Amino acid sequence: EEQKSTHSLSVVTMVPLVNLEEKLIDNLEEYAKAMDHKLQNIRRNIQKMRTENKKAQLDAIGYLSNPLNGFSLVRRLHQDWAGWRQYMEQPVGASKIRNLDNLRSRLPCKEDLHDACEGLVRIQGNYELNITDIIRGKLQGRQHNASMSAIDIFAVGNYLLNTSRPASAIQWLQEVVIHSQESFLPAEISVKEVEFLKLLALAHKGNQSFPNALALMESCLKLRPHDADLVRKCREIEELMGTPLNATLKDEKKSYLSLKEMAIACNVTLKNPAGLHCFYNFNTTSFLRLAPLKVEQVGLHPQVLLYHEVLSPREITSIIRIATQRMKVAKTTNKVKTNSKTHYRTAKYHWIVKEMTKLGRRIKRRIGDMTGFDLQSSESYQVINYAIGGHYGPHYDFFNFSTDHSKRKNDYRTGGDRIATVLFYLSDVEQGGATAFPTARYIVYPRAGTALFWHNLDTEGNGDLLSRHTACAVISGSKWVMTEWIRERSQIFIRPCLPRKNTTSPRLG
Numbered sequence: 001e002e003q004k005s006t007h008s009l010s011v012v013t014m015v016p017l018v019n020l021e022e023k024l025i026d027n028l029e030e031y032a033k034a035m036d037h038k039l040q041n042i043r044r045n046i047q048k049m050r051t052e053n054k055k056a057q058l059d060a061i062g063y064l065s066n067p068l069n070g071f072s073l074v075r076r077l078h079q080d081w082a083g084w085r086q087y088m089e090q091p092v093g094a095s096k097i098r099n100l101d102n103l104r105s106r107l108p109c110k111e112d113l114h115d116a117c118e119g120l121v122r123i124q125g126n127y128e129l130n131i132t133d134i135i136r137g138k139l140q141g142r143q144h145n146a147s148m149s150a151i152d153i154f155a156v157g158n159y160l161l162n163t164s165r166p167a168s169a170i171q172w173l174q175e176v177v178i179h180s181q182e183s184f185l186p187a188e189i190s191v192k193e194v195e196f197l198k199l200l201a202l203a204h205k206g207n208q209s210f211p212n213a214l215a216l217m218e219s220c221l222k223l224r225p226h227d228a229d230l231v232r233k234c235r236e237i238e239e240l241m242g243t244p245l246n247a248t249l250k251d252e253k254k255s256y257l258s259l260k261e262m263a264i265a266c267n268v269t270l271k272n273p274a275g276l277h278c279f280y281n282f283n284t285t286s287f288l289r290l291a292p293l294k295v296e297q298v299g300l301h302p303q304v305l306l307y308h309e310v311l312s313p314r315e316i317t318s319i320i321r322i323a324t325q326r327m328k329v330a331k332t333t334n335k336v337k338t339n340s341k342t343h344y345r346t347a348k349y350h351w352i353v354k355e356m357t358k359l360g361r362r363i364k365r366r367i368g369d370m371t372g373f374d375l376q377s378s379e380s381y382q383v384i385n386y387a388i389g390g391h392y393g394p395h396y397d398f399f400n401f402s403t404d405h406s407k408r409k410n411d412y413r414t415g416g417d418r419i420a421t422v423l424f425y426l427s428d429v430e431q432g433g434a435t436a437f438p439t440a441r442y443i444v445y446p447r448a449g450t451a452l453f454w455h456n457l458d459t460e461g462n463g464d465l466l467s468r469h470t471a472c473a474v475i476s477g478s479k480w481v482m483t484e485w486i487r488e489r490s491q492i493f494i495r496p497c498l499p500r501k502n503t504t505s506p507r508l509g
């Protein structure tokens with residue numbers, strides 16, 4: 001499942017877009033100045049020409065009796081107006097248009113916009129938020145200083161309809177009617193009322209509410225009586241009204257089940273099991289006798305531990321700085337392929353080789369102290385920064401080599417299955433973004449410097465189904481985590497034997 005990850009824009013990789021937007025505005029302003037210059041040129045000359053023409057109008061015969069005036073009029077009409085025609089035709093600010101073209105390769109692509117739409121829709125669905133509230137900037141009860149314009153909502157509705165979710169499209173588009181139509185575009189190129197109505201009509205059509213669809217499409221036709229496409233669409237809907245309804249509305253997506261699972265797992269009212277403890281870990285390694293680690297039990301079956309203050313603010317700053325630089329480079333030098341079909345994980349990530357830096361080695365020793373595991377064959381650290389509404393759908397970290405023989409051939413190269421995971425939180429998250437265990441029913445909210453530790457395999461080396469987990473959608477904030485997947489191979493002599501659960505412990509295969 002991990003392979004399905006997309007490469008959408010994360011909060012940090014979007015930061016350069018702010019400067020890019022400034023550049024684009026500057027360029028448009030230059031364009032406006034070029035137009036201003038031309039306009040002034042024209043106006044100034046109009047004034048001069050009018051003065052001369054008025055003189056002639058006053059007494060045409062007298063004016064033309066003077067051969068110099070007569071000559072000049074003939075010359076002007078023959079030559080100057082050909083000149084004006086040329087001047088009127090000349091493109092204004094051609095270099096500014098070229099600048100714009102040059103910047104276009106750095107602008108978000110269609111898939112980026114789709115990811116952003118999906119992110120908003122996910123926040124709404126994942127936490128079952130009211131759409132009107134979202135549009136007005138009220139997210140999970142908290143009023144934010146931002147809201148959506150009609151054209152923003154239009155984009156979301158359009159995306160939903162194109163991805164076969166007409167019922168959701170209607171819910172979003174209905175809000176457009178209520179809100180005023182402010183946009184950053186001149187009216188000529190902005191989305192027009194008729195286009196809103198048409199999209200809403202098509203959404204109703206997709207939802208098989210044909211009378212609504214027809215009424216809306218007819219009101220479009222009133223606004224544009226000669227639009228052949230509208231006429232055709234009206235006829236289509238009329239025909240559909242005569243046929244029996246298609247019983248199975250295809251409004252559900254493949255990802256629906258995992259979203260439902262997340263909606264349950266990520267619910268804010270969810271509480272972890274009671275009666276658990278906090279303690280100092282003095283004994284995983286001898287070093288801990290000098291510097292014990294603070295541990296909090298999240299749950300016992302399966303055991304999930306939360307280590308407190310295992311990364312310092314300085315360490316976190318360094319990690320984020322390294323990852324940020326690499327993430328930006330990856331975006332601009334080779335545009336990564338986006339996989340728009342699967343939105344299983346919406347984040348940007350970067351691998352940090354732990355042996356490369358002092359910091360990497362220091363953290364490696366600390367993971368050893370926390371877990372007691374040998375990290376020789378383990379993977380690089382994966383630093384993740386989540387996107388708008390970024391999440392990671394429900395999954396297991398193990399490959400389950402022990403039952404899936406087709407994957408086993410990679411076993412020796414990769415150091416075995418992922419026996420355990422250490423998930424460092426590098427940031428607090430303002431709203432949302434918890435790590436939830438849907439089967440075990442645990443939920444953990446990120447706090448910078450803490451780390452979550454759990455086993456993915458049971459004592460026999462089989463994948464533990466209770467280790468299923470998910471990163472809930474980020475509502476607001478920039479969520480940073482760093483993952484260390486510990487491999488099985490080098491633990492053969494040190495793997496601690498977990499107390500066996502009762503006979504009904506879940507097993508794969």
Ligand SMILES: O=C(O)CCC(=O)C(=O)O
Nearest residue numbers: 392434435470471481483
């Ligand atoms: O970001 C999170 O909360 C979970 C990340 C995760 O599950 C993973 O990277 O395997």
Ligand SMILES: [Fe+2]
Nearest residue numbers: 395396397469
């Ligand atoms: Fe995971």
